[in-house]
Amino acid sequence: MPSRIRLEDRECPLSTTAQHVGEWWTLLILHDAFDGYTRFDQFQQNLNISTSMLTARLKTLVADDLLERRLYQDKPARYEYVLTERGRSLRPVIVALAAWGNRHLAPQERSMILVDAASGEEVEPVLVDARTGRPLDDSEAFVFAAGPAASTAMRSRYTELHRQRLGRADTQ
Incomplete structure (x- = not known):
């Protein structure tokens, strides 16, 4: 896939980050990974994404060291996709993007909110x-x-x- 980064932006961290996570499906796959999805069929079913698109996105996420491809079954060979440390470090970015989106919606229009796991109370990141x-x-x-x-x-x-x-x- 050709780079979308302009030559003069190569040193800009925003440009290089966008190259890794700026694609629509990539953010949604990462969001699902943060929710605990690890298997190809889980991502595909939840996102309703084509096999070829999901395969391409997962390959890129593995190549960018955001996900690790791990064998979980030998016969037939089956793999899961697990967040790496680098991938896990993107969670605050995903949380911030979701919070930004929710900030521009009425409370009754929010389909997903961030809550404290212990209390269930909504938090504002x-x-x-x-x-x-x-x-x-x-x-x-x-x-x-x-x-x-x-x-x-x-x-x-x-x-x-x-x-x-x-x-x-x-x-x-």
């Missing part, structure tokens, strides 16, 4: 800074900046954006 506990949804308080591996172009981009933010702050 938020993404926070681990150090301070501050919610990251404030786009003025938290901004992207060039990281240590940033190219000259990436550093230039964020230097310019920083200057623009400072300019706006001076006029307010």
